[in-house]
Amino acid sequence: MFEEALANYHLKRVDKAQNLLQKCLHDNPKDAPAQFYLERCKRYLDSGVHEGSGEIDANIVWDESLKVGVKEIDEQHEELFKYSNVLMNAIKERRDQNEVEKVVSFLNEYVENHFRDEEEIMREHDYPFLSFQKEQHENFIKYFKKVQSELKEMKESRAYLMFRIRLLVVDWLVNHTYKEDRHFGRFLRDKDKVAPEHII
Ligand SMILES: [Fe+2]
Numbered sequence: 001m002f003e004e005a006l007a008n009y010h011l012k013r014v015d016k017a018q019n020l021l022q023k024c025l026h027d028n029p030k031d032a033p034a035q036f037y038l039e040r041c042k043r044y045l046d047s048g049v050h051e052g053s054g055e056i057d058a059n060i061v062w063d064e065s066l067k068v069g070v071k072e073i074d075e076q077h078e079e080l081f082k083y084s085n086v087l088m089n090a091i092k093e094r095r096d097q098n099e100v101e102k103v104v105s106f107l108n109e110y111v112e113n114h115f116r117d118e119e120e121i122m123r124e125h126d127y128p129f130l131s132f133q134k135e136q137h138e139n140f141i142k143y144f145k146k147v148q149s150e151l152k153e154m155k156e157s158r159a160y161l162m163f164r165i166r167l168l169v170v171d172w173l174v175n176h177t178y179k180e181d182r183h184f185g186r187f188l189r190d191k192d193k194v195a196p197e198h199i200i
């Protein structure tokens with residue numbers, strides 16, 4: 001219930017968030033996070049200032065620092081970030097559910113192809129952390145598919161599902177690309193193993 005309240009707060013549905021937070025506090029009067037967010041709701045209603053919404057509303061920005069140094073991977077990452085922003089904007093602008101589902105399926109397919117290609121390149125270069133990469137990729141796909149089917153069945157509230165999709169895409173994809181995938185780039189540079197056709 002608290003997570004749903006949080007999602008509603010971030011989506012600026014403050015009255016719904018307040019109701020849920022009050023229920024949390026009714027069940028557990030010592031629920032400090034619920035109290036904290038309830039106060040944020042009140043301040044938002046009084047002042048119009050929405051605290052803490054920056055990170056969730058922000059677009060994913062592609063920049064040079066995210067480059068791995070392998071042409072195919074970097075091009076696919078750039079496309080992935082682009083489509084992730086298309087999805088974020090579809091959610092932010094509260095587009096029709098069919099449209100959101102279409103973007104989610106497209107992104108899902110794109111991500112799967114990207115993971116397959118990336119793993120293939122890592123295998124070619126005997127990257128020692130390939131199994132860790134595969135594990136992370138599989139987890140992402142599993143979680144993404146779960147959210148995708150929940151979106152179809154609408155078991156959870158739409159606002160909460162949207163919030164989870166955004167967290168998954170923003171947090172996971174950006175972090176994975178920045179940390180794990182760039183590690184592969186460093187490995188290639190250190191080993192001086194970049195095949196000439198892959199160098200940008
Ligand atoms: Fe990647």
Ligand SMILES: [Fe+2]
Pocket residue numbers: 118133137176180181
């Ligand atoms: Fe990866």
